[in-house]
Amino acid sequence: MTTFLQQTLNALQLGSIYALIALGYTMVYGILTMINFAHGDLFMIGAFFCFLGATFLNLPFIPSLLLSMVGVAMLGVTIERVAYRPLRSAPRVSAIITALGVGIFLENFTLVFFPYPQSVPTLLKTVIWNIGGVTISNLQILIIVVAILMMIMLDVIVQKTKVGMAMRAISWDKSVVPLMGVPLDLIISITFALGTSLGATAGTLYAIAFPVIDPYMGILVGWKAFIAAVVGGIGNIRGAMIGGFILGIVEIMVAAFMPSTYRDFVAFGVLLILLIFRPYGILGKPRPQKV
């Protein structure tokens, strides 16, 4: 029982990181029906921004997090403006190839400056509590709380604000949105800023939990979060959160109760089986035909 509780806590920690990244994929897909395959690498850049802030500017945790969010949001908005916007009416495959290219560019650009893995200085002193045999660290609590706060904030923005209303309208039919007087490009930029800053948050939290970072760290994590977004129902924000937590739970439970080399094999197997039964994802719906 204690093992189970312990692993549940670990699963929540990992799942909240996946969920934050998955949100970035799903938001961009929701408004542009395009997979931003550079998103995993923006997560990596987020970790590096946190590292830079902590190492060279001696910033504590919250300012490092904010630096990372702002830096990555600006980068994300720039990438959309320079690389994706000119391709908005081009065939989907061109945009996807461009996104993959942007990802490889970001990895190698980082590699120029940091050819070796870097260790992130301790931003927060670890405190470990032992409650009935379950060890809980303050970092775990922090990661889960920050992630959940971000998700609540995003949900409020999307459901309750005017900008969020415009985002939802774009996801339904972006061709009509300008006729409402809504500046389409501005809303798309805001969406990129929000999605990528959540990715940066994930990168920062990840760097705190696993403080050795390298330019390729975003690839596998990015793919996993993408699959989590698809399992939740790509384009659906709550779906991305659920998908992220499911992936975290499956991974941790497999590693806990089976040989750890089975982890990705079983995790991805479960997700593929889920997709057979729910091809649009858990909360995804087949798009109704437009009349």
Added chain:
Amino acid sequence: MNDVLLSVQELWVSYGNIKAIHGISFDVHEGEIVTLIGANGAGKSSTLRAISGLIPYTGKILYKGQELRKISADKIVGMGIAQVPEGRGIFGNLTVLENLKLATWQRKDKPEIARDFERVFGIFPRLQERRNQLGGTLSGGEQQMLAVARALMSRGKMVLLDEPSMGLAPVLVREIFRIIGEINQSGTTVLLVEQNANMALRAANRGYVLETGNITLSGTGAELLGNPRVKEAYLGG
């Protein structure tokens, strides 16, 4: 006659190598209902899309004397040109209220917006009943009413209507045209694109006939209704 509100001069639109509109010119005066009639593919929707700034074109489109070419589509709405697009363009994942609120994006006049909500719900009591329902759950007629209501919420001084009768039962078509007349009476200028030439010409002060990208006839609504060529081609003989 009142001042020219919208002036389209030598408008050309092409999609790749295909020329959709071949240098058409027409004016809409303040307070008028003007209709463009023509068959499918004659270039009616392209004309409206060009006015709203959704597609590139050559030639001039002037609104209150100001050239619109360099102005983005959302700003054109802010200047007072609203469009009810073909197929209505309702956001099915937004509630009726949200659909209406979105259309006020360019407006800053909060008390006026509240008054316009009352006015719109006065014209369309059905929308008030369904204000918390998702747009996608409305019937075709209700969606058309919502689309017109959105144009009113954006405070269109001029409303461009693209095929408002499409896919509606005759009784609803009459209802929509009655409302168009009512909106016009309250001071909104209307540019109406229709395949239903009979209804459109009856409602309009003036009309233009568009054939494969050219204006081939023009006149008052009554003149065009009586024109033998119009009768044969658009009114079923």
